[in-house]
Amino acid sequence: MEISADRDGGAVIARANGRIDSSNSREFHSSLEAVIDEDDSAVVLDFEDVSYISSAGMRVILLTAKGLQSSGMKFALCSMNDSIREVFKISGFDKIIQIHGSQSDALAAVSA
Amino acid sequence: MTESPQKHKILVVDDEPDLEPLMLQRMRRYIRTGVYEFVFAHDGVEALEALEADAGIDMVLSDINMPKMDGLTLLDRIPDVSPDIRAVIISAYGDMKNIRIAMNRGAFDFVTKPVDFDDLKFTIDRTLQHIREWKEALSARDKLVVLQNELNVASMMQQSILPNKFARNDDYKLFGTMQPARNVGGDFFDVIGLSDDRVGLAIADVSGKGVPAALFMMSSRTLLKGAAMRTDGPGEALTEVNDVLNEDNDACMFVTMIYAVYDPATGVLTYADGGHDPPLVIHADGTSTQLPVTDGLALGVLPGFDFLQHSYELSPGDTVILYTDGVTEAINAEEEQLGLARLREAFEADPPGDAEDAGHRVIDLVNEFAGDVPQFDDTTCLVLRREN
Incomplete structure (x- = not known):
């Protein structure tokens, strides 16, 4: 999977x-x-072009969140479609990882 | 594919004494850089002995006419030593008859006398390239077999822990079923007998697939069984399981779960969600209620998390469906998800009269919706129906 990165x-x-x-x-x-x-x-991970995430993918998010936390880096997710947002809500992952509606909101939150 | 140069051992078989020094001289550059190593034999019998003694020989370069055993007979015998050795024969120029026999007996290629060493080098390299690819293919196949065996173990573990006999009494009926995904997911359900005729019901979905998921599933299930019997309610049980799962969980595996306790004396279902879809209650008239979440979190994610619980009083004829996301996230050919709304609609038109019937209908609904589209997740449901 290709992940593009901007700074x-x-x-x-x-x-x-x-x-x-x-x-x-x-x-x-x-x-x-x-x-x-x-x-x-x-790190802001943008879900704009992600259509689906399974529990195996959620595990990667969790590993990343824990890794970034231990190295003192902020982590936010943004721009999820409704069904992915629901997955993060039901699983309770939105209690431990911040999720924003838009990329600009996510950037503002991690820059604050 | 990039790889470091690999040393190859080549057995040269010829009864004429002048080939050995010539070979060593003309190929000295490749011998020195460690690309080739040559060993020599002077007839077929000696060649077979050398092959038997040294499993490191990849390739045979053999003359045809030799005492004791000729090159054509040797070709027949090489596969008995190892089917992975490739042979190239050296024939007299224009000896098409023997060349054809050699090729039919499985020779990989041939060169002719007098030996053109540039052509020989090219032929050897081509043969060795083939051998490398062949070995890579064999190794990939072996890995696949190991993986397949592991997945079979995972699948057996998963099936072995599922209850297959369900209470059917005047107060309530139970039924659970799981349709495994082809690549072995991590769903399970459990029914736990508790004091005072209460019964514990669990449905769960472990992150990931295969053997790691199966192992995590086993420990989650065992922990829950213990916690269910020791603790007072579902919230406390999940809190305990979560704390233990968080110990040494560097792999960040997690499990989402609903654990519910049903008390037939009162008809009350008390449940806690561990980051899992809450129970769906189908009423006798076909309307349905999705019970509110208890605002939980997947187990194994955060130690010290306090799991809450809710209670809901079932009416006679109410059917509680616990399900995993393999049901609601089933995909059809148009890449649409089944969704909770379709599940509710299916029962609205035709309310379930029986727990087992309801369970089968959930699986049938998924299969009809998905059609030929392979599903990547287990499809699991556990059903409780209050009779009185």
Whole structure:
């Protein structure tokens, strides 16, 4: 899976795409790790082009959140479709990872 | 594919004494850089002995006419030592008859005398390239077999922990079923007998697939059984299971779960969600109620999380459906999800009269909706129907 990355201030904005499930979650994980630099102060993962995420993909989000937390970097998710937003709500993941409606809101939150 | 240069051992078989020094001289550059290593034999019998003694020989380069055992007989015998060795024969120029026999006996290629060493080098490299690809294919196949065996173990573990006999009494009836995905997911359900005729009902979905999911499923299920019997209610039980699952969970595996306790004396269902879709109650008239979430969190994610619980009093004829996302996220050919609304509609038109019937109908609904589209997730439901 290709993850494109832009930088805004100290934050890296990573954009995933398509379905994230057990068939590509490993690749999703390594691609996501590859776009994050040690110097980044925050990571915003944009779900605009993601259509579906399974529990294997959620596990990667959790691993990333814990990894970033231990290295003192902020982490936010944004621009999810309704069904993915629902998955994060039902699973309770939105209690431990911040989720924003838009990329600009997410950037503002992690830059604050 | 990039790889570091691999050393290949080649057995040269010829009864004429001049080939060995010539070979070593003309190929000295490749021998020195470690690309080739040559060993020599002087007839077919010696060649077979050398192959038997050294499993590291990849390739045989053999003359045809030799004492004791000729090259054509040797070709026949090589597969008995190892089917992965490839042979190239050296024939007299224009000896099409023997070349044809050699090729029919499985020779990979041939070169002719007098030996053109540039052509020989090319032929050897082509043969070795083939051998490398062949070995890679074999290794990929072996890995696949191992993986398949592991998945079979995971699937057996998953099936073995599911209850298959369900209470059917005057107060309530139960039924649970799981349709496994082809690549072994991590769903399970459980029915736990509790004091005072109460019964504990659990449905769960472990993150990921395969053996890791199956192992995590086993420990989640065992922990829940223990916690269910020790604790007073579902919220407390999930709190306990979550704390234990969070110990040493560097892999960040997690499980979403509903754990509910039904008390037939009062008809009250008390439940807690561990980041899982809440129970759906289908009433006798076909209307339905999705019970409110208890604002939980997937288990294994955050230690010390306090799980809450809600209670709901079932009326006689109410059917509670616990399900995993394999049901609501089933996909059809148009890539639409089944969704909760379709599930509710299906029962609205024709309310369930029986727990087992309702369970089968959930699975049938998924299968009809999905059609030929392969499903990536287990499809699981656990049904409770209050009779009186």
